[in-house]
Amino acid sequence: xxxxxxxxxxxxxxxxxxxxxxxxxxxxxxxxxxxxxxxxxxxxxxxxxxxxxxxxxxxxxxxxxxxxxxxxxxxxxxxxxxxxxxxxxxxxxxxxxxxxxxxxxxxxxxxxxxxxxxxxxxxxxxxxxxxxxxxxxxxxxxxxxxxxxxxxxxxxxxxxxxxxxxxxxxxxxxxxxxxxxxxxxxxxxxxxxxxxxxxxxxxxxxxxxxxxxxxxxxxxxxxxxxxxxxxxxxxxxxxxxxxxxxxxxxxxxxxxxxxxxxxxxxxxxxxxxxxxxxxxxxxxxxxxxxxxxxxxxxxxxxxxxxxxxxxxxxxxxxxxxxxxxxxxxxxxxxxxxxxxxxxxxxxxxxxxxxxxxxxxxxxxxxxxxxxxxxxxxxxxxxxxxxxxxxxxxxxxxxxxxxxxxxxxxxxxxxxxxxxxxxxxxxxxxxxxxxxxxxxxxxxxxxxxxxxxxxxxxxxxxxxxxxxxxxxxxxxxxxxxxxxxxxxxx
Amino acid sequence: xxxxxxxxxxxxxxxxxxxxxxxxxxxxxxxxxxxxxxxxxxxxxxxxxxxxxxxxxxxxxxxxxxxxxxxxxxxxxxxxxxxxxxxxxxxxxxxxxxxxxxxxxxxxxxxxxxxxxxxxxxxxxxxxxxxxxxxxxxxxxxxxxxxxxxxxxxxxxxxxxxxxxxxxxxxxxxxxxxxxxxxxxxxxxxxxxxxxxxxxxxxxxxxxxxx
Numbered sequence: 001x002x003x004x005x006x007x008x009x010x011x012x013x014x015x016x017x018x019x020x021x022x023x024x025x026x027x028x029x030x031x032x033x034x035x036x037x038x039x040x041x042x043x044x045x046x047x048x049x050x051x052x053x054x055x056x057x058x059x060x061x062x063x064x065x066x067x068x069x070x071x072x073x074x075x076x077x078x079x080x081x082x083x084x085x086x087x088x089x090x091x092x093x094x095x096x097x098x099x100x101x102x103x104x105x106x107x108x109x110x111x112x113x114x115x116x117x118x119x120x121x122x123x124x125x126x127x128x129x130x131x132x133x134x135x136x137x138x139x140x141x142x143x144x145x146x147x148x149x150x151x152x153x154x155x156x157x158x159x160x161x162x163x164x165x166x167x168x169x170x171x172x173x174x175x176x177x178x179x180x181x182x183x184x185x186x187x188x189x190x191x192x193x194x195x196x197x198x199x200x201x202x203x204x205x206x207x208x209x210x211x212x213x214x215x216x217x218x219x220x221x222x223x224x225x226x227x228x229x230x231x232x233x234x235x236x237x238x239x240x241x242x243x244x245x246x247x248x249x250x251x252x253x254x255x256x257x258x259x260x261x262x263x264x265x266x267x268x269x270x271x272x273x274x275x276x277x278x279x280x281x282x283x284x285x286x287x288x289x290x291x292x293x294x295x296x297x298x299x300x301x302x303x304x305x306x307x308x309x310x311x312x313x314x315x316x317x318x319x320x321x322x323x324x325x326x327x328x329x330x331x332x333x334x335x336x337x338x339x340x341x342x343x344x345x346x347x348x349x350x351x352x353x354x355x356x357x358x359x360x361x362x363x364x365x366x367x368x369x370x371x372x373x374x375x376x377x378x379x380x381x382x383x384x385x386x387x388x389x390x391x392x393x394x395x396x397x398x399x400x401x402x403x404x405x406x407x408x409x410x411x412x413x414x415x416x417x418x419x420x421x422x423x424x425x426x427x428x429x430x431x432x433x434x435x436x437x438x439x440x441x442x443x444x445x446x447x448x449x450x451x452x453x454x455x456x457x458x459x460x461x462x463x464x465x466x467x468x469x470x471x472x473x474x475x476x477x478x479x480x481x482x483x484x485x486x487x488x489x
Numbered sequence: 490x491x492x493x494x495x496x497x498x499x500x501x502x503x504x505x506x507x508x509x510x511x512x513x514x515x516x517x518x519x520x521x522x523x524x525x526x527x528x529x530x531x532x533x534x535x536x537x538x539x540x541x542x543x544x545x546x547x548x549x550x551x552x553x554x555x556x557x558x559x560x561x562x563x564x565x566x567x568x569x570x571x572x573x574x575x576x577x578x579x580x581x582x583x584x585x586x587x588x589x590x591x592x593x594x595x596x597x598x599x600x601x602x603x604x605x606x607x608x609x610x611x612x613x614x615x616x617x618x619x620x621x622x623x624x625x626x627x628x629x630x631x632x633x634x635x636x637x638x639x640x641x642x643x644x645x646x647x648x649x650x651x652x653x654x655x656x657x658x659x660x661x662x663x664x665x666x667x668x669x670x671x672x673x674x675x676x677x678x679x680x681x682x683x684x685x686x687x688x689x690x691x692x693x694x695x696x697x698x699x700x
Contacts (some may be wrong), residue, residue, distance in 0.1 A: 012607075039509075055556055056556035056649065057555070057556070058556075059555075059556075059680055060552050060554045060555050060680040060681070061680060061683065061684055061685050062552075062583070062585070062615075062681060062682060062683045062684035063587070063588055063684060064684050064685055065554065068556065069515070070556075073511065073514075077508070077511035077512070080504065080508055081508055081511075083504065084501060084504040087497075088497075092497070092509075101501070104676070108508060111512065111514075112515075113655075115515055115516075115519065117558050118557075118559070118647075118649035118650050118651050119647070119651055119652055120651055121651075161516055161519075161520045161647075197528070237676060268682045294680055381699075384543040398636075
């Protein structure tokens with residue numbers, strides 16, 4: 001298995017970081033322990049006073065008594081011993097000299113307490129307790145200082161008042177070593193414990209350093225990636241803005257074009273109406289020869305066809321330019337159906353087809369809506385049905401789909417038995433300028449705008465339009481429109 | 490390296506000096522002996538205590554309120570535990586006539602009463618202390634079966650200092666010997682049995698001074 005090695009510069013950097021964390025934590029331990037000792041030493045001073053007052057409150061001479069010198073020693077000497085360590089702990093916490101002063105003070109307080117209790121063996125445990133407490137610093141040097149004070153105290157007493165230390169007046173000069181040994185004995189175990197604690201602190205610092213460095217690396221990566229994403233988002237926004245402005249420009253250009261086409265169609269339709277009218281008049285003139293009349297009729301028919309194309313173009317352009325307006329007026333469905341019948345009947349008769357028109361009697365008698373556009377849509381799909389049906393018949397129906405007492409929705413449908421629509425072009429049937437195929441254009445004519453205009457008109461009026469068809473069997477085109485039952489502004 | 494403010498250095502120096510002086514003073518006080526007894530070489534005739542004729546008689550004279558004497562009582566208890574077969578023991582507690590009744594019945598008295606084979610006696614107005622020429626609480630005297638004084642002095646090596654001491658060592662050695670016993674003495678540490686004005690008279694008589 002391949003083991004990935006951390007590069008040396010990064011290793012050194014982590015090591016430096018770990019060292020910094022370790023020293024910072026060590027400093028915190030020193031400061032915290034200094035403060036602990038400030039409190040402890042103050043309490044010990046208080047304890048010394050209480051001890052003196054309890055054990056030896058007064059010194060006696062017969063029936064005469066006075067405050068015992070131990071009480072004064074506890075108050076004054078105890079206060080002096082406690083003062084400097086507390087001062088150092090509060091004013092210079094964390095400094096090396098502070099914890100050594102505290103170590104000295106702590107052992108001197110032990111000496112005082114031993115004095116005050118008459119050298120009780122139990123009070124000597126205060127020295128061992130103090131050493132254990134000093135181990136809180138996790139600094140073995142502090143224990144050495146404290147132990148030196150113990151050794152010095154025993155050494156000096158051994159010289160000047162041997163009975164105060166050893167209970168006998170004549171002792172061997174090395175006896176103080178025996179007493180100090182027990183202190184050193186505890187020191188050894190405490191120093192081992194301190195070293196283990198320091199090792200653990202170092203390990204924790206190393207782990208923390210690795211973790212913090214990893215976090216920094218991740219943060220840097222996140223920042224870098226965030227910048228990249230921000231740049232990408234900016235680019236995307238810019239591209240979208242450009243696309244939007246291009247689309248707006250295209251829509252605007254399309255509207256301009258539609259407007260232009262509408263204007264032109266309108267301008268062409270006026271003279272075209274004159275041409276149609278004049279062609280009809282010429283065709284009706286009695287003195288014309290048969291050939292001339294034929295030409296006049298041909299001119300009339302062609303002009304009508306051209307006008308129809310122009311009308312489609314005009315409607316489509318209006319829809320494209322959003323200039324198609326909806327008019328509302330009172331009308332009835334049977335009237336519209338009758339109008340359509342009149343207009344398609346000549347072609348029906350010409351092709352010898354059967355025309356069936358039905359109207360749902362549930363449809364309210366009068367409705368309010370755009371009857372002109374409704375008629376135009378129905379006529380358009382009825383004309384298509386006539387155009388593409390060679391035999392059989394056409395059925396035009398109007399059925400009530402729903403009635404809410406305010407709005408009535410009517411389903412119009414035109415069913416034929418014509419050529420039907422091939423499946424592959426059904427999806428594009430409502431798109432403008434689309435016809436089933438080129439043969440249809442050739443055989444049936446038309447602009448390919450009729451269905452597209454019808455669908456858009458239905459949507460403009462708030463309805464839906466669709467169809468179903470089977471090739472060579474026929475088609476059904478339908479649309480729904482909603483009409484008000486009452487006149488509304 | 491940042492130097493300490495001058496005030497801190499002065500404080501530290503003064504601290505060392507003050508502690509040195511304080512510890513020296515208190516230690517000196519603790520190991521300065523009281524006024525030693527100057528008893529007759531034999532059992533006093535005018536004492537009301539009964540001497541033993543078949544074993545040694547030990548008399549300790551104590552001040553009932555002296556805190557230092559607690560150590561003496563403790564050391565005596567240890568001695569009795571080891572050598573009670575060889576001893577008839579009295580502890581005399583000072584009981585001045587002009588003080589309130591029960592003045593001498595302190596916790597020290599109670600402690601002394603708990604030691605087996607020891608007779609605790611109230612020394613009315615310090616008469617017995619005078620008979621034995623004792624001036625300092627904790628003064629201990631040992632007499633042989635013939636009433637000869639064998640030991641006089643304290644049985645602690647410091648004021649209220651508990652632990653092995655030369656006084657006990659000497660008494661134990663005397664009790665272990667059968668013949669050729671020589672009188673031994675020891676320093677005594679404790680409160681004065683007499684009021685200050687009487688102590689001055691005693692001092693003028695040639696003895697050392699107590700507190």
